[in-house]
Amino acid sequence: MLSEEDLNSRVGYxxxxxxxLLEPYKNWLTNDAVGAPNDENDFAHPMFCYxxxxxxxxxxxxxxxxxxxxxxxxxxxxxxxxxxxxxxxxPGSTYAVSGxxxxxxxxxxxxxxxxxxxxxxLNLHDxxxxxxxxxxxxxxxxxLNDDDQ
Amino acid sequence: MTTNSPTVGFEFPHYDVGIVDAEKMKTMxxxxxxxxxxxxxxxxxxxxxxxxxxxxxxxNNMAYVxxxxxxxxxxxxxxxxxxxxxxxxxxxxxxxxxxxxxxDIDQVADGELATCDVQLxxxxxxxxxxxxxxxxxVIL
Numbered sequence: 001m002l003s004e005e006d007l008n009s010r011v012g013y014x015x016x017x018x019x020x021l022l023e024p025y026k027n028w029l030t031n032d033a034v035g036a037p038n039d040e041n042d043f044a045h046p047m048f049c050y051x052x053x054x055x056x057x058x059x060x061x062x063x064x065x066x067x068x069x070x071x072x073x074x075x076x077x078x079x080x081x082x083x084x085x086x087x088x089x090x091p092g093s094t095y096a097v098s099g100x101x102x103x104x105x106x107x108x109x110x111x112x113x114x115x116x117x118x119x120x121x122l123n124l125h126d127x128x129x130x131x132x133x134x135x136x137x138x139x140x141x142x143x144l145n146d147d148d149q
Numbered sequence: 150m151t152t153n154s155p156t157v158g159f160e161f162p163h164y165d166v167g168i169v170d171a172e173k174m175k176t177m178x179x180x181x182x183x184x185x186x187x188x189x190x191x192x193x194x195x196x197x198x199x200x201x202x203x204x205x206x207x208x209n210n211m212a213y214v215x216x217x218x219x220x221x222x223x224x225x226x227x228x229x230x231x232x233x234x235x236x237x238x239x240x241x242x243x244x245x246x247x248x249x250x251x252x253d254i255d256q257v258a259d260g261e262l263a264t265c266d267v268q269l270x271x272x273x274x275x276x277x278x279x280x281x282x283x284x285x286x287v288i289l
Contacts, residue, residue, distance in 0.1 A: 026180055033173040033180070034212035035166060036219070043225040047212045055182060072185075078207055080283075082232035088225050135232075 001142045002069045007104050007116055010067060015122070016058025017098040022048055024091040043088040050083050053122035053134035056097035067101075068118060070140050079117060079137035087131040095124045095131065102135075106142075114143040154261065154289050157251050161265070163274070164217030164247040171203045171241035181206060205239040210281050214267050217247035222287045229262065233283030239271065246270050249285065261289040 027044045031037065036045055057064075065076055089095070099122035108114050117137055124132040155161075174188045186193035187204045194200055211233055219228055239245065249267035256262075269281040 029176060030180055030212075033176040034209055034216065036212065036216045040225055045212065046215050046219070046225060046228050046231075047208060050208055050211070051181060078235050080232065080234050081207065081211060082230065083211075084230045085228060088228075 001114075002116070004106050007068070007106060010101050010118070011104055013067060013101040015064075015099040015101075015120070017096070017122075018056045018058050019094055019096055020052040020056040020124075021094045022052060022089055022091055027091045042090070044091050046083060046085055046089070048089045049085055049124060049132035050081065050134050052089070052095055052124055053097055053099070053132075054136075056095075057099055057122055058097075064120075065138075065140075068116065068138075068140055075141050077139040077141075079139045080135075081137075082133075082135040084133040084135070085131075086133070087126070087129065089124075089131065093126060095126055098123050098125070099134075112139070112141055114141075116140040116142060155251055155263070157254055160248070160250040161217070161221040164213075164220060166213045166216075166245035166247060166269075169205050169209075169239055169241050169243045169245060174203050174205055174209070174241065177206050177209055181208065199238065200240060202240040202242055205241070205243075207235050207281075210235070210239055210245075210269055213245060214247050214249075214269055214281070214283075214285060217249070218265070218267070218285050218287055222289075227288040229286040229288060231267070231283060231285045233267075233281050235281050237271075237278075237280040239269075239280050243271050243280075245280070246274060248274065252284075254289070257288075259288060263287050263289050 030045050102121045103119035105117045119137045122134045178188045219225055249265045251263045251265050253264040254261050265285045267285045268279050271278040271280050
């Protein structure tokens, strides 16, 4: 388990990011898969704020977990997820994705034992314009309480 | 906002997501580049002790709530955001409904911004089996 000092040192860690092409066929298939109508062609499904961000943060989830000394076998869980749309996303556009770890906290609960809560934020830009933000948190279980072992 | 616009406390129409389809999870696994086999491989689900049905991707559950909001408000352009916490797994075969109500209205540069409490509920609404909950924001 990372020391609390090591954990805290991860705040500000810059994710490599990259560019995401929001391909129209992916928007169509996504709408079809999640039950959204395919009759609004001007704007992409708002969840592409999340898809583009996570797809293009520049590291895989496994690599992200490794930054915090964990693997997917450690039972890492989603905490919260947020999309903040500044401007609707448009199929056919390319967005620049950048992001960083914004917060960490070591906590202890009766249910999970000791765990680390890690927040990260990914920004989507169209040129110089911020069009969307994806904020997410992961829960890294560390040690079960004696009662749970 | 017109005189007929909804106010704080307004409950938007229940949105019937329908039955969660395992085949759609396969499409989304490819689109999301999500290698987690719990979305398509029953053996993996069972080996991990997570039940006997494929588990829906969390972002799919978010998408259903977005669909509900966009359907109510009448267009993607007025959708502003969604923040959720995942409470339970959603399985293939689950029937889901989105419910929600306005909790706050603020004046912003492009109109009236409504904040809504939203819930994704499994099965009959009276059982209150909430699988995901959070807040959404839209321009009225």
